[in-house]
Amino acid sequence: MADDDAVFAALGDPTRRRILDRLSADGPLTATELAPDYPMSRQAIVKHLGTLAGAGLLMTERVGRDVRYRVRAEAMSEAAGWLGDVSARWDRRLAALDRQVRKEP
Amino acid sequence: MADDDAVFAALGDPTRRRILDRLSADGPLTATELAPDYPMSRQAIVKHLGTLAGAGLLMTERVGRDVRYRVRAEAMSEAAGWLGDVSARWDRRLAALDRQVRKEP
């Protein structure tokens, strides 16, 4: 399992989610290609890409002098899994509470 | 749709995820009941509960003088949905790229 803390911390920033969105739609891109779409410097984007990659949400592949970032879908599935677990557990608990209430009115 | 920004920002903090975990397992609890499990003051927990509630991940129900917090499973499903969308979109794109590569070798 990729480090939950890092993953959710990375997902916490809206810019980083936009980046994931973009990369998932328009395939592997470089920092310099991405940067113009955001109201901030290329360096800022590089940092964001760094934390996304650090969390395992992105992979880098070097092509000559540029570095392309691509989505790692598995990491996001794991995060989705955590959310699913919690809500499922709560649903079960709700059902259990419900039975209990009906039993002792 | 609940505000994505708020939801993911809320999920970004490990303490808050632990709280969700706990609440999903042990049902609706008050801040004072939760607090002893964490290495911080009750007030800190109250703040966390506040942001979780603000993001729509928790609901509050008042019972006399105490306030119980309960999980709102739907909100988490929505967040899981976003993650699912992104990774699905990427998978489709990967498949498309793959076809293209096979077509022009």
Next chain:
DNA sequence: CATTCCTGCAACCTGATAGTTGCACATTAG
């Protein structure tokens, strides 16, 4: 009524982090 227990401000401290800029280094193109 007096006490106790829980909630709910508000002010404050502090560390992390999202940004910035400037420059050095590498690789492609002319």
Next chain:
DNA sequence: CTAATGTGCAACTATCAGGTTGCAGGAATG
């Protein structure tokens, strides 16, 4: 070779969020 373009490192700033404490106010219990 030289110019142009892209990556990478570092230092610095400022905002914000997590945490603290202190206290005021409401509701239950004896």
